[in-house]
Structures are given as C-alpha cells and as structure tokens.
Amino acid sequence: MSLHVIIPAGGPGSRLWPLSRAAQPKFLLDLLGQGSSLLQATVDRLCPLTASLTVVTGASHGEAVASQNLPARLNPEVKSKYAMLLEPSRKNSLGAIAWAAARLQAKYGAVIAGSFAADHAIKDVSAFRQAVTAAVKAAEGGKIVTIGIAPSRPATAYGYICASDTILRAEGDQPPVLVAKSFKEKPSEPQARNYLETGGYFWNAGMFVFNTEILLSHLRELLPSYYETIQEMVRLTPGTAEFVTLWESLPSYPIDTAIAEPVAARGGVAVVAAA
Template structure:
C-alpha cells in the first residue's frame, strides 16, 4: 500500500462469515471434490479465490470466520495462516448454506454477543473493491435497524444463470425494500426484469444482526435453530464432537435464500443495496474467459507458456498442461488439461460441463 492510499477502517461490531463449500462442477477438471473452486487461483493472480475473499473482507470486519467442510479444513488453514484456528469452523458433512450460516451466527453471538454479520461466498471475483466496501457499509447500517440485507448486483445482461431481486421503495442512501426473489428466470423474463430498472442479480451476499437472523430461523426453520444453538454451546469446549454427532444430522438441508430470504421478503423484512461491483461468480469457463486478458489474436491462455498453437479460433480458452495443443478453426473453443483429465468443449456449452464428472463415472462403470 502506498503512503497516499487510504487506510480502510473496520466497521465496529461487524463480523464477516465466509461459507466455503461446494465444488464448482462447471469448472471440471480444474475443480474437483478434493480441490474445490474456492481453493484455486483460476485467474493466475497469485491468490486463490478464498484468499482474495478474505483479503477483501478482513479490513472491514472486527473478525472473520470461514465455515468449510472437514475434508477442506486443513487446506483452508494452510491458505489462511493469519486466521485464528477458532475461526475456521468445520462441518462434518454438507447441509447447505442455511445450516452453515446459522451455526456461524450462533457462534458469533455466543462469543461476542449480538452483532452484525455478513455472509459472503468464498469463490466470487469483485473488481471494484471501493464500491464493495461502500455497499457493505450501507448494508451494515440498514441491518442495524433489524432488516435482513442483501447486496444486489446491477445486471449487465439478461442471464439465466442468476437469481433476481425485485427492489421496491427507497429505504436509505441507495437501499431499497425487497419485493421478491426470483430464481433463474428464462432469458425473455430476465429481459423484462432488466427493462424495469427494478431488478438486480442475487449474488448470495447477506448482512444482518445475529439475533435477527436466529430469530427468523427459530420461527421458520426451528430444527436448524435448535441444532445451531446447541452446537454453539458445545463448540469451544470438550463436547464439540459429541454435539456434532447428535445435532448436525438433524439440521435441515436448505439454502438461506429459501429458508429465510424469500419468506422474510414477503413479510417486508428484507432490503437490497444495489451495487456495481464488476462482480463475477466464475461459474463456468465462459465467465472465466471473460475475466482474462486475451492475446493479440484473441486466444486466452492460462499457465501454458508458449506451447499453444491456435489458428482461426478467436476467443479460444486453453488452460494448464504441458503438452502442445493445436486448435484450428474452432472459435470459442475450450481446452483444459489438468494432468489427469482433459476437457474439450466450447464456451457456448460451458454450463453443460457440470455433467462431466458423472459422464466420466458412467464411462468407467
């Protein structure tokens, strides 16, 4: 940081929670169950997606907590040596985002009393950190009033891959009430949404007081609320393993969007802070290619050196491996070599890559 760069101050009474789960199946073969997307550096910037997320949040928060699966806990701790061990919370098995976030809220409240927490995915890219900081600060202020607050991404195209948030009345500087959430509409519907100027992409960022969140969970998902509080009570003592064995299997598998955001929005309890963050969820190889700088001929290379030869194939993405690769006459081709697996597809078919691991399993069986 230069001597003239502003120093970001932490937001008093604010904790950042980073659920680090999922695989990122659309980035197969780079992303696998044993090395999920958030542990990778797909942009070749020297920091994994998880590390970049922590870099973005730690200056804003009094404390930062990562919730991850047992099989990834060691890798998370290795990538984040500055994070206290007590703030790496390990799930014995996936129970979807609501269980992870409720457990984090219960732990934070037990350790610090009721505070404002923000939940932010571990595997997203944000290229406008100042805008992100401003959005988080406004979201925290609105959350202090008792609202569940989400940060809505200003849409750049009518994409089917994202959920949408319908905004209503103005509540603050930019914050608005949330009318409803819509999950992944078709392109025609998304075009209608965007034309109104009232819709934003749902990036899964939520900011709220711990007591407000746990109150909604107790009312709407009582099994999760009971389990989260029992686990938090035992977590920092010798009974953690016994409590996990007893309570973790009882937690309902459900995403926070369905468990809390949608029903509470229908009651008028959710707000959205719209933001232009230059955000990307790196959801597939097409979106990844859009984040990388192409060569003069339009080809995009990552970790290839000089071993790629491409002719009449603008927009082609070639990643990894140490074998010569030649692509001729296939615009927007995708070639990904992980050493033990090879993917060949096109950017237009990038969403279908989520089926690749199943195709390999079926072929081998």
Template sequence: MTHATPALEPISDLVAVVPAGGVGSRLWPLSQPTRPKFLLDLLGTGSTLIQDTVTRLSALTDEVYIVTGARHADAVAAQVPQVPQELLIAEPSPRDSMAAIALAAAVIEQRRGPSIMGSFAADHVITETQAFAEAVATAVAAARTGKVVTIGIEPTEPSSAFGYIRQGSGLEGVAGAMDVREFTEKPDPETAAQMLADGGYVWNAGMFVVSTDVLLGHLARLQPTLAEGVRRIAAAWDGPERAAVLDEVWPTLTKIAIDHAIAEPVAAEGGVAVVPASLGWHDIGDFDSLASMLTPDAQGVISVGRTAPAAMVKASGATVVGGDRPVVVVGVDDAVVVETDEALLVTTRQAAQAVKDAATSISGL
C-alpha cells in the first residue's frame, strides 16, 4: 500500500525513531504477543507494516532507530536488516510510549549531541509518501524553534477511535505549522461530529518531532524520575555496564504515554505545534478497519491470507482471514471469521472493537 517516495534530499539533522510495541489485541488471534501486528503483512502487499515504515523513513534520514521489546528484537532485525544492530534498542519489558521514546532520545543525544528526533509508530499505513515527506520537513522546521511538534491527520469522518488536536494560530516563521490549543481524548460520536462541524481539529496520530534536548528538558520538569533514569541508561548503553544498568533502572521508570507525560501539559504551556496533513493515513486497529482497506472478490467476500474458498448465503460483506478450510457464512451480514493455529474468532465488523476483551479473557493478553 505504500507508494514509492520520489527522490528527496535527506533531512540532515533528523533522526527517526520507530517505537515498535503493543500487541494489537483487537486483531486477535491474528496478532499475538509473540506475533504483534507490526510484524505482519496485513494487506497482502508482500511487506510487513514495520518494513513499510522503515522504507518510508529511510528516504528522509540515514538514521532510523527502532525501539522494541526484547522478545521481538530478533524478528525485527530479521525483517529490517538494513537497520544496523546498534540502532536497535531492545526494552526488557513494556513501560508505555514515554519510556521507549525517551530512552531513544537519551541514547541519540549521548551519541551525537542534541538532535531533531521524529517518532513514528511501526504499525501505521501511509499511502501518500510525498505528502508525508513534506509534513515531516515542516515539522522539523517547527521543531528547530524549540517546539514539540506533532503531525495531525486531517479527519475524513467524525471518528471516535482517535484523540483530537485543537489548532490555534499559525506558528510564526513556519508555514504549514499551527500552535496547539489542546488535546482531547477520544470523544463520543456526537462530540466528534461537533468538532468536525466547528473546524480546526485534526486527529492525533501519535507522530512527534522534537529536539532531544527539548524533549528531555520537559521530561526533567514533568517526570524527573523517568528523565534521570533514561539518561543513566543511555550513559551506559554503549559500554559494558548496559545490561546491569538496564536491569536495575528500567523497572523503576514511570509507565506513562507520551501524550499524558509531555504533549498535553506542554500544550497547556503553549509549547506544542501541529502540522495538519492528509497522508492517506490508516491505523489498522481492528478487523473493521482492516476490511475497509481491502477489495472484495467477485462474490463480495474479503479474503486475507488464504486460498481456500469462502462463500455467503443470505449474507453480505463477509471478511475471512487465514485458514485452509472452506468457509461459508449463512445469514450474518458483515461477518468476520479469523482462523489461526491458536484460535478461531467469529464476530462482526460492528463488534470489532470488542475483540480486545475476547483476547484478554481467552489468553490473558
């Protein structure tokens, strides 16, 4: 799904960071703790989500760091061998996005001094790569002014699946960047519709561009224990004490998302900017969103990762994922059938968000 990016000059002071964490439990049983969604070819393109992400970022910078769980490090390294081993940061256990991103920032600064860092999730789909490159370049220019910058997605519908960013006035000296007035948690559908009617809102896609010293400076004020911890780990990262310091300090780091730790409080102080963009962006968070990106066959069935036949009787809109046996859906519209070696899931596209609850009850994800 990712189109080729036209030849671009790399952004000399940009270092990309790819946080590759999370199970993707709304895509259970396809996505598992040992097989998270960023390692999957969900769209049948021949490349996985993390491979597409690294390819997209490699057009913009020569340095792409990946932060992932220790149990996924070998699989990540195998999928993106173009990323040098020294740019792969393995975290011993999940501590949420702030710890992962802050550790990368601290390691980058330890190695090369203050640098502009861009954090981009491993599991997002972006089809408009030229627009993405332009948005990143604008975000880097805004970050050079000392702002924490996020790339906001121009909404295509009043979705309640995403957080929203309220834009303020234009950022002086940086065309295409706006001050952020506030972040809003995922709203209910009625509130989301009102936001779109009012205008001036974009979706929060969790893409951040900021100078490492600015990020770590805010962290030292707002989350001092976390800031001190990642700096201590980074100081030992390229030496023989890495493992010992990591084992000692990592479990003590505050478990918090970057939105709550940095973005929201710094926005309240006027320190956050947003670059609104239309990128062909998709967060494949559940089987409904996955199905929306795929084309049905002549019978109207969406098939993913299977060659066995699937059919419908007095039904429409079926999505069938995996498995090597014939599947027939009778009398259920928008059914979702997912078969893996571990489990069989039967649901509907309307109930796709509830799959996370099923995954938790069955396998303790």
C-alpha cells in the first residue's frame, strides 16, 4: 500500500500537566509503559502501511523528536523517505498538514497521504490498520476521509462527525465507509447524549486520509492566499528568513473548520465507521 504518512507532533505540552510539559509534551512520553513513546507507537502502528514518513513538529521539539530515532522503526525501503519538518511557530493543524502535503506532492506527484496524531493510544492495532486501509481505498476515489470512533459514552471533550446512511464501500473485514454529513464542535452533555441515542455520530479523532491533489485543490478554492503561501514555502529552504516570514503570515486554522467542514457540506468527505 502506498500511504504517505504525516504525523503532526506539536502542541504546548499542557495536556497531562505536570507529567507533560512544554519541553516534554505528551507524545514523547511512554504513558502506556510499553517501552516506547506515544510517537514511536504511532510510527509502529503505521509502519506496514507506510510508503514515506513526514513528522511535523515545533522547532523547540526538533532535538527531542530526532532522539526518538524514528527511521530505525521503518522498513528498510522506507528509511530514506523520512523527513522531519520544523515549524517556526504553532499554526494549528492546517499549517502542518498543508505544508507536508504540498512537499509530498512536489516530490512524488499526487499521492495518497494520511495525517495521524502523534499522541493517540490505540489497543486494537489490527482493527486500526483495517480502518486505515478502508480510508485509503475511499481516498483513491477522491474523498477526504476521516476515521470516526464509535462513541462509548456521551463525551463532551471530543468533537463529533455526523454520518449519513449512504455507504460508499464495504469490503471484507474492513469497516464501512459512509458519506459524512457534518462536523460538530464539542457538545454539551445533553447534546452528546442525544448523539448517542440518535446514532450515526462518531468521535472526531482528527485523522484524515486524502489524495494530495484533492486536498490542495480544496485549499486553493477555499483559501487561495493560504494556498499560494504554502506553494511558495515549498520552493524555499525551511528555516531561512524568507521561509519564516511566509510561515508567520499564515493564519492559524484547524483543518476541520478550514477544509473538512465546508467540503463535507458538498458531499466530499467520508468517514470510516471504526468501532
């Protein structure tokens, strides 16, 4: 499978404080006691599916991420396709994902890429890989695909994805892929209970799989100046003064509200209904 993996590994380190701090954020910790950080575990989960790996992290975390020795966890043919991109400042998820996607397209042409959080703890790795495989197949058909987690309780700490009844594909042991109707912000407890009772709602885990050409075409349409800035950045050496100036000019947007929500409104987003 040719999945080009993007792992945004950033944040202020405020979650799980004081265990997690700015200099040692959650994704660098071995919270599960398995001898590997959450970032390393993320790479291990995706390794069999990975054609290349791009980790996007803050400049202040560059040394710590480098010490994770992630290329050693990759298959031999993929090791040379590892890149670590350093963000001069935090620009939310759209900055990291759009920059990485544009670089991938410049290097490999239009490819299927997936963005996966660096700090998720996932027990059923086999089921996760089946969900990613289903997402890749749907992305090959032109959809932006997100992996939704079936809610086990009326959680108010997560955003939700509302899925339609339209099944795009269902194959073998892979979870079904549904057309996504809309994204919902973190709800109140009564709203969350209503979502569970109604059905068809999934926790938004912030994982997206897409064709780089499709994602960038949506970016060009929805945020043309943002798109142009990203394209200029790709032609520059990261860290140079001109690059940093362009980066700092980017607004700070989450990919959910900037891309996924408006594209879902026109039927361009699918959700893998992972259990």
